[in-house]
Amino acid sequence: MPLTSDEDIRDLLADARTIAMVGASDRPDRPSFRVMRFLQGHGYRVIPVNPQITGEHLGGEFVFRDLHQLGDPIDIVDIFRRSDAVGEVVDEAIAVGAKAVWMQLGVVDHAAAARAEAAGLKVVMDRCPAIDIPRLGVARIAA
Template sequence: MPLTTDDDIRTLLESARTIAVVGASDRANRPSYGVMRTLQAHGYRVIPVNPQITGEHVHGEFVFRDLSQLGDSIDIVDIFRNSAAAGEAVDQAIAAGAKAVWMQLGVINHEAAARAEAAGLKVVTDRCPAIELRRLAIAPVA
């Protein structure tokens, strides 16, 4: 069952330090661009992942092709892909040893969520971490 209570979401966001953004964009008019900036401003290390702009930089961070390239521990994988494509990102998150997957607003893939939960990951669907940080008044990461 995906995390839905304020307490569960707060605990996840307060315990996280590193967030990979799958579908990160280098275009200012894209939601992932603004969310990545908000997460960075809140103190998270944010790693952009997007095969179309691999090797470039977004908000000062190197863009990786996929999660298997990271090598660092990932607390949350924030997925900016359509619902059908979210399954691949979830499978990569499981393989990379992420602790949680977060499917953005409008991203709902029940099968992928079930796979993540079966693998021991926490799951959030159809929400935005930037909105939740403000809504729950979560203090910046120290």
């Protein structure tokens, strides 16, 4: 069952250091662009993942094609994709050993969430960390 309690979500956000953002955009008018900047401004390392802009730099980070290319441990995979594309991203998150998957506002896939949970990942669905961080008073200090 996806995390829904404020305490569980606060703990996940407070403990996280590295977030892989699948669907990160280089366009300032896109929500993923703004959320990436917000998260970076709150001390998270956000690694952008987008096959359309692979090899570019976004927010000071190299843009990767997929999660398999990342060599660093991932605390949260933040998914900025349509609900029908979530299953593949979740399977990739499981394969690379991510600790959690976070489906953005409007993004829901119960079957993918169940697979992630069965593999031991925490799941947040239909929420935005840029809303929850200030709402929950999450204070992070960059490592």
